[in-house]
Amino acid sequence: MSQEITLVEDVMQKEVxxxxxxxxxxxxxxxxxxxxxxxxxxxxxxxxxxxxxVTIMDMIKxxxxxxxxxxxxxxxxxxxKPIITVPAKxxxxxxxxxxxxxxxxxxxxxxxxxxxxxxxxxxxxLDNDLI
Numbered sequence: 001m002s003q004e005i006t007l008v009e010d011v012m013q014k015e016v017x018x019x020x021x022x023x024x025x026x027x028x029x030x031x032x033x034x035x036x037x038x039x040x041x042x043x044x045x046x047x048x049x050x051x052x053x054v055t056i057m058d059m060i061k062x063x064x065x066x067x068x069x070x071x072x073x074x075x076x077x078x079x080x081k082p083i084i085t086v087p088a089k090x091x092x093x094x095x096x097x098x099x100x101x102x103x104x105x106x107x108x109x110x111x112x113x114x115x116x117x118x119x120x121x122x123x124x125x126l127d128n129d130l131i
Contacts, residue, residue, distance in 0.1 A: 008119055017031055021079065039054065085115070
């Protein structure tokens with residue numbers, strides 16, 4: 001019996017809030033709160049630049065633990081860049097392997113050089129009845 005293939009684009013979160021790297025960590029936290037997400041895509045500075053990502057863990061490690069003021073910390077100081085992206089047309093089983101091997105918990109979804117969504121390890125597994 002063959003199993004139907006589910007693609008990343010079928011299960012991804014389509015809304016991906018973005019922020020400028022020069023924004024403050026406080027602004028990033030406010031945007032996460034209002035968007036109901038735990039990560040933001042950091043805009044490219046130009047077409048030759050790479051995407052970045054800032055997460056709740058980045059906030060903890062870069063602002064809270066060192067006891068810094070959120071308005072004094074720019075997103076670019078604490079973000080991860082470059083990031084691992086997952087192709088929109090990839091089978092979710094391969095995306096799980098890719099994300100697991102890179103040690104991240106979430107990844108932007110890319111199609112033809114454009115970020116079109118976001119996936120998390122939990123959503124890839126739990127939303128697809130793989131277990």
